[in-house]
Amino acid sequence: MKNNQLLRFTTAGSVDDGKSTLIGRLLYDSKSIFEDQLEAIELTSKKRGHDGVDLALFTDGLKDEREQGITIDVAYRYFTTPKRKFIIADTPGHIQYTRNMVTGASSANAAIILVDARHGVIEQTKRHSFIASLLNIPHLIVCVNKMDLVDFSEETYNNVIDQFEEFSSKLLVKDVRFIPISALKGDNVVNKSENMPWYQGAPMLHTLETLHISSDINKIDARFPVQTVIRPQNDTHRDYRGYAGRIASGVIRKGDEVTVMPSGFTSKVKSIDTDKGSLNEAYAPMSVAITLEDDIDVSRGDMIVRSNNKPTVSQDLEVMLCWLNNKEAKTNAKYSIRHTSNDQKAMIKEVVYKININSLERDITDKTLKMNDISKVRIRTTKPLMVDSYRENRTTGSIILVDDATNETVAAGMVI
Structure with missing residues (x-):
């Protein structure tokens, strides 16, 4: 039986951890690239003086990114294997692009967090894992990359796991898996690595194909x-x-x-x-x-x-808000709030605290909302909304705020 269940996953990691190379390797080894794309990328790789194909070029779609070699926007890629259909959201690693990660990860079943085996768990790893936990992504796959640069050492890999587990015990993530890989060489991405006989688990693609995602959707609350x-x-x-x-x-x-x-x-x-x-x-x-x-x-x-299972009906909401706009938020300014098929007017009554994404501490003194800030806020709407907490229901627990003057989406929020 052909099971064409759709799995959405997002990739996150620090700059130069090899995210784009990993996705390139995944597409290349699973034969999901068109020949003309392959030819264009082989040509560009040759021009740059690379020995083989620069796999990162498959995903770095924006011209700026290709020139700087970094990912700025969220790049979506689609591919299919006999077992599943996939949508990949490749999100940026830079600090100033937190909002893109929030956008790319909001509907994902799984997040792939890349860690450079040489550097271990760094600040960026913590931020991305925290955002994945905040967005209630059910499955985290921590890929310890560049194992070829540490001689495929099991000890180095185990050290990274220890570091990550010490930090992630504070997060609300149900399912965390670890895979040692080399995106550049293809170890444990699509095919099992011969260089790491000590690793008994499945390669990354097999893990993605067999993740149990049917229970990710709330089946109780109609x-x-x-x-x-x-x-x-x-x-x-x-x-x-x-x-x-x-x-x-x-x-x-x-x-x-x-x-x-x-x-x-x-x-x-x-x-x-x-x-x-x-x-x-x-x-x-x-x-x-x-x-x-x-x-x-x-x-x-x-x-x-x-009738026997109703959402909360309220005009006053407590929301974890990620500010997406260049312009600072104004307290008591009116915004349009969009929640499922419901459009209302709303205002931000109060910023309760701001989260320092690097230390995960709460700052109750800073009440400004600037781009990429994640804060707990109180919102008042003109008419009641029917909401569930985001942890229970990612659809009825999410909102966006829109600036009426410019029609720009200025914030995305998770109802607490």
Whole structure:
């Protein structure tokens, strides 16, 4: 049976830890590169005087990056193996690009954290692991790279594991795995390394293909944010009124007793419709249209939930906010807040504390919000939002703030 489950993963590490080379090696060894791409990169590598193919060029798509040899933006790559489909978000290592990591990692199932075997766990490793933990990424794969430069030493590898485990015990990450690799030489990336017989685990690609990700989605809390109301004006569907959207979490079944939030009206699910016909049940992340037995006023931004399991309805939210904009945040300034299919106005009432990303300490004295800052804030919205905590539900627990004047997304937040 061909299982084409989609796995999203993000890569993070310090500058020159070899992230772009690792992704290049993954694409190259799993035969996921087009021939014309390969020819162009072989040509560029030759021009630069490299002996072989410079694998990092596969992902460094922006011209600035190719010239400086660094990754600035989030580069997305897609590839497929017989077991799975993958989307890679290659995010930058520099301190000033924290926001890109937050963007690239927000929907990932797994994060690959690269550590240079010669330098061990450094400040950047801690920051990236902390952000991965903050974004509730279920699986962390720590790849100890450049093992070829430490003579494939098991002792060096074990030292890095000890350093990482000492630090990561403070983080809320359920599943951490370690793999010794050499991205440049291809050891333990797609194929098992002959240079490290002491490592008994699987290579990186096999680990990614076999990660258990079905339980990453919240299957308990049924949440259905309504995106639009479907009312076809034709003879066959004269009285049809369907509420269309994407199930954020949980399972919805025909006949379920449901409540429409925020109005609180209750009804039962009459049918669950898709373009392929009707279903008896649907689950996240399927897109469906739901009809109800009673004629209730439901519109975009409302949420259909099970009557015995409701989200929190509140105008006052405590949020971990990552500021994404060049301009500083203004307290009590009005922003648009977007949460699932709901758009409201909101203001930042208070900055509770700021996190020093390097020491992970809380700073309660600094109340400014500048680009790349991560802070705990209190937000007040004009109308109530139906939220869950981000730890429980990554879809109904996330918000973004938009500047109405420029229409720029200025912040991304996780509801506490």
